[in-house]
Amino acid sequence: MTKNVLIVDDDQEMLLSLKEGLEKYDGTFSVLMAADGLIAIDKLRKHDISLVVTDLRMPRMDGFGLLAQIIEHYPDIPVIIITGYSTPEMECLAQDGGAVEYLEKPFMIDNLAQKIVATLRKESEGGTLQSVSSGMFLQLIEMEQKTCTIRLADKSSGKQGVLFFHEGEMLDARIDGRRGEEAAYEIFSWDEVNLSIQNECRQEEKKINRDLNAILLEAMRLKDEAEEPSILIEELGDTKELQLKGKTKAANVTDHIKKKLQKAIGERSGLEDIYQDSEWDGLIAQIMRLGAFFDSGKLRLIYLDKGESNDVILLPGKETYVLLVNPKCQRDRIIALLSE
């Protein structure tokens, strides 16, 4: 799978010349671009990024701010610093802050590319495995007392996650911006994964306090529970029994939502489209944090007005269902109906 490298610089010309210069490495990695640290954070939420190359001096959020955010929230993602205002102190600060490489501008693009390739290669220095069961493999890691970072990709959904082990003990897990047990449950619910092992673990803080077996069992239980959006589980009892998979299941859920709205509200439901989309998972994860902080229970529905031609309703579950509705729809009635 091609890896994504995010390049962050407020100098548009620099960004474009780097993108052009790195195009010949397309088979090894693809380039995404961001003009400052805040945009970079947004891209980190929305894409699976394997490495970040960042300038230091930028408006809104500079390279040091971005480096701190990455170390805090994405400790598995290595950062290469590029700067035109280098001083020995800056270099020290960047390396103390967690940067893996430091390059002074101007530099040869191929030189940067070599550093990117060498850093990415470390991701799989401990080996790669295809089509394995995550649970069984990870119990072996625990038994062998390994210190490593494991990157996993779910074969059915393509989702990616990371696990951090220190001497066989699982410290943390990450999917997108989600961390800790919540992320571990999702990773362990994946039946078949491809994985790569890096023989180091940059994560130091222990964010998971349950042992691996307890996490595996809980993941299985949650998986059974969360096959469909929570509000539809009870209503789709028959469907669940049918063990429908993939597109048939999605079609069944969308059909059910349409019928439910049609029956209760008719044409005035303002429903214009329904589809599955994981693009919203970052926002949903942040909102779930808010709910967890206030002990609000399971997230059932999100209604968003972005001032655009359609409002958006999100029904979170294992797969997120997105409904586009007319802003003049019977909002409260629809919310009540879909979240009851």
Place this chain on the structure above:
Amino acid sequence: MKKLFKDILSLEDVKGVMLFSFNGELLFKEFSSPLSEEPEARDWWPLLMHSLDGVSEADLVFEKAKFYVRKTDLGYLIVMTGSFVPSAMMRLNCDMVLPALNESSVSKGRKGLFKKRS
């Protein structure tokens, strides 16, 4: 600011109000009962605010609570409620508060322009 939110806080089933700047700084909070942990103790508010970028209004419905999110000139207003809140009335109250909030952001700007001589 407490005065501004008085009407919202007095609505049935409203549990609290928070106002965050777009950078995630907590500008105001008031809850009907004490929290076990203060919101300031968490560092993910900036990310939440950033995730809401472009959203002018949102309803977040959980099993045991609801949140109504409204964009203002100062940042995002979050009203925490139970499941039986009169939603339309709450939105109306927020509509009424917005001009005063926006005004306070303007006056804050003016204060910045005309600094007192020391």
